[in-house]
Structures are given as structure tokens and as C-alpha cells.
Amino acid sequence: MEFDESALISKTSEAFDFWFSDVGQYGELKHNHGYNSKGYFLFTHILPKLAIPSNGHVMQMGSNFCVSFDILYRMFGDRAIGVDLWNPLEHPKVIEKNIYDLHDINLSFCHIDAGDFKWTPNLRLYSIHYALRNTLKGGIIITAGGNYVNECLQVNLNEMFLKNDYTIKSCKDYTDKTVLDEIGVQHEIIAIKN
Ligand SMILES: C[S@@+](CC[C@H](N)C(=O)[O-])C[C@H]1O[C@@H](n2cnc3c(N)ncnc32)[C@H](O)[C@@H]1O
Numbered sequence: 001m002e003f004d005e006s007a008l009i010s011k012t013s014e015a016f017d018f019w020f021s022d023v024g025q026y027g028e029l030k031h032n033h034g035y036n037s038k039g040y041f042l043f044t045h046i047l048p049k050l051a052i053p054s055n056g057h058v059m060q061m062g063s064n065f066c067v068s069f070d071i072l073y074r075m076f077g078d079r080a081i082g083v084d085l086w087n088p089l090e091h092p093k094v095i096e097k098n099i100y101d102l103h104d105i106n107l108s109f110c111h112i113d114a115g116d117f118k119w120t121p122n123l124r125l126y127s128i129h130y131a132l133r134n135t136l137k138g139g140i141i142i143t144a145g146g147n148y149v150n151e152c153l154q155v156n157l158n159e160m161f162l163k164n165d166y167t168i169k170s171c172k173d174y175t176d177k178t179v180l181d182e183i184g185v186q187h188e189i190i191a192i193k194n
Contacts, residue, residue, distance in 0.1 A: 083095055
């Protein structure tokens with residue numbers, strides 16, 4: 001199935017259906033936003049083990065139904081910011097904004113999950129550049145990585161993070177949970193700003 005990226009990254013009813021109406025679906029149109037998602041796994045099992053600097057905001061780009069974002073909020077309170085085109089459940093710390101319209105702010109943590117590396121690679125790459133630019137020393141970025149993601153984005157993400165003075169870790173450095181393979185978190189890049 002093919003989609004035009006520009007149709008998926010603006011606030012239209014078609015884009016809403018694409019990102020929010022797939023609950024219960026499987027296969028390539030199922031997005032990552034439930035209790036069996038990467039975000040939920042990362043925030044439950046990895047985030048508590050990360051040394052997040054005490055200043056700066058903690059952001060999730062692409063908060064969707066806030067299943068994972070609410071974990072971030074419960075850990076960091078008012079420092080947490082979720083960004084999405086929609087906030088259907090009215091989470092108090094989500095701003096409804098297009099990632100392309102975000103102003104620069106200091107970040108100590110950023111989970112990049114706006115759009116999808118397959119369907120919206122330009123948005124994903126823009127989000128990564130935003131996070132690279134705004135993350136404070138010691139701050140941490142988590143984003144999907146691995147060969148398939150590199151192909152979709154047409155860049156080598158590991159090289160990009162290393163060139164921007166980040167140390168790269170993976171989930172295995174923090175947990176040996178066996179659910180990793182099923183939900184695809186084994187390729188997530190956990191990048192720490194030196
Ligand atoms: C894969 S879902 C995020 C899942 C969520 N992080 C979780 O763990 O449940 C991707 C989200 O990106 C949002 N999105 C798509 N284009 C966007 C844009 N241009 N700006 C902000 N959010 C966008 C969609 O509305 C969707 O909710």
C-alpha cells in the first residue's frame with residue numbers, strides 16, 4: 001500500500017483516520033500506540049534506568065492516545081510535553097502542534113515517535129534534527145534505528161548521532177526482557193549527548 005507523506009502529516013480527517021483508527025489491526029497499517037507498543041515498553045522498562053538531566057523538558061513527539069506519554073508525565077510532571085496533531089483524550093500536557101511548527105526548547109529527553117519512518121520519513125528526519133539541535137549535555141534521544149529505518153530515511157542514523165557527539169546504546173544495555181523481538185524495540189537507538 002502506498003501513501004503520500006504530505007497527506008499524513010497535516011490535520012485532516014484522512015490523516016486522523018490513518019493514525020488513530022487502526023486499533024485492533026495487524027500488519028503494515030497497524031501503528032505503535034497500545035500497551036504492546038515500543039513506547040510503552042521503553043517507558044516502562046528502559047526510561048526508569050536512564051540518567052536524565054534534572055533541567056530541560058522531556059518530550060514525546062507523537063503522543064497519539066497518550067498510552068505511553070502518560071508514563072512520561074507521571075515520572076516528570078510538568079517537565080513533560082507531548083506533541084501531536086491531535087489530543088483526543090485531552091491530556092493536560094499535550095500540545096496540538098505540527099512538529100514542523102515547533103520552536104526550539106531545551107530538552108533533556110526526547111522520544112521521537114511522530115509519524116512513522118516508513119510512511120513519513122521526511123517528518124521523522126526533521127524530528128531527529130530538531131532533537132539533535134535541542135538536546136542538552138547528558139540528555140537522551142530515543143528513536144527507531146537499524147538497517148530498515150536507515151533505508152527508509154536514506155541516512156545512516158548511527159553515523160549521524162556519532163557525528164553529533166552522541167554515545168549510542170540499545171535496549172539490551174538496560175534490560176534482558178524477551179518481549180524485545182516481538183515489538184521491534186531491539187533496533188531502537190538510545191543516544192546520549194556527550
Ligand atoms: C506511531 S503514532 C505515536 C504513538 C505513541 N508515541 C505511542 O507510544 O502510543 C504517530 C503519531 O504521530 C502523529 N503525527 C503525524 N504527523 C504529525 C505531525 N506533522 N506533527 C505532529 N504529530 C504528527 C500522529 O497523529 C500519530 O499520533
